[in-house]
Amino acid sequence: MPSYEEAKELMYQWTPSESLRRHMHAVEDAMRAYARKFGEDEETWAIAGLIHDFDWEKYPDTHPNKGADYLEELGWPAEIVRAVRAHAPSRSGVEPETLMEKALYACDEITGLITAAVYVRPDRSIHTLTVKSLKKKFKDKSFARGVDRDMVRRGAEMLGVDLWEHVGFVLEAMQADAERLGLAGS
Numbered sequence: 001m002p003s004y005e006e007a008k009e010l011m012y013q014w015t016p017s018e019s020l021r022r023h024m025h026a027v028e029d030a031m032r033a034y035a036r037k038f039g040e041d042e043e044t045w046a047i048a049g050l051i052h053d054f055d056w057e058k059y060p061d062t063h064p065n066k067g068a069d070y071l072e073e074l075g076w077p078a079e080i081v082r083a084v085r086a087h088a089p090s091r092s093g094v095e096p097e098t099l100m101e102k103a104l105y106a107c108d109e110i111t112g113l114i115t116a117a118v119y120v121r122p123d124r125s126i127h128t129l130t131v132k133s134l135k136k137k138f139k140d141k142s143f144a145r146g147v148d149r150d151m152v153r154r155g156a157e158m159l160g161v162d163l164w165e166h167v168g169f170v171l172e173a174m175q176a177d178a179e180r181l182g183l184a185g186s
Contacts, residue, residue, distance in 0.1 A: 001077055007047045011054045014067075020057060022181050023111060024050050026174050029181075030107035031100075033173035034159075038099060048083040048104055064088045096158060106155025109147050110170050113137060116144035118183045125185025126178045131168045138167075 002010075015021050031049030035042040055067025068084045085094040086101040087108050096105045117137045118126045137143045138152070156166040178184040 001044065001080075002047065002074075004043060004047060004050070007051050011051050014054045014058055015056070017057055018182075020053060023115065024053055025177065026111040026115065026181055027052060027104070027107050029173045029177045030111060030170045031103060033169065034103045034107070035100075037169075038103075040100065044077075044080070045100055045103065048080050048100060049107065051080075052084050052087050052104055052108065063091065065092055068092070099159075102155070102158040105151070106159050106166060107170055109151045109155065110167060111174065113144050113147045113152065114167075114171055114174055115181075115183065116147070121185075123185045124183070126171070126175050126181070126183035127185065129171065129175075131164055131171065134167055134171065135164065 011024060012021065015024070028046045028049035031045040032042050034040075035045035051067075051071075052064070053067075055070065056063045059066035064084050064087065068081050071081045071084065079098070079100065082094065083096075083098070083101045083104050085092040086096040087104045089095045089105075096102045114126070114129070114134065117134055118124060118129055120143075121129065138149060141149075152167075153163055156163040159166065161169070174181060174183065
């Protein structure tokens with residue numbers, strides 16, 4: 001298993017965009033929180049969240065398979081490689097099966113909606129964002145159009161959790177890391 005620092009270095013080497021790096025850190029935060037909740041290995045889950053989109057900027061047409069292939073070449077554990085593929089089943093053909101894969105799938109899109117909701121707040125702070133506010137944003141199809149609401153719903157279902165409990169759980173995980181995510185406000 002590569003260390004967290006090795007995974008972070010790989011992600012930073014392949015990902016010049018600060019916003020995409022922050023997205024991957026947000027997913028990492030959510031994955032760490034779910035690993036604790038489910039009694040799973042926090043470091044493994046965090047690494048899966050941290051590197052799930054690392055190939056997006058270099059290889060958008062073959063994401064996530066190009067990145068997963070590269071991880072295989074490096075000898076990364078099969079559970080991480082498969083989780084990277086399974087977070088985007090429509091592109092990879094790999095459906096989430098394990099709890100870690102389902103959590104990664106569930107956390108990916110919702111972090112994008114939460115981040116977008118913070119950016120339109122007057123104070124630009126995740127600390128004042130509520131689930132009630134996110135419900136309104138979620139229902140507004142013109143808001144954050146790139147966020148696939150069906151994936152968010154399906155992810156919560158896969159995890160066996162209520163959609164809004166899931167949203168609140170991920171929101172709390174991101175709030176705990178607001179500074180690094182650039183969401184602490186002005």
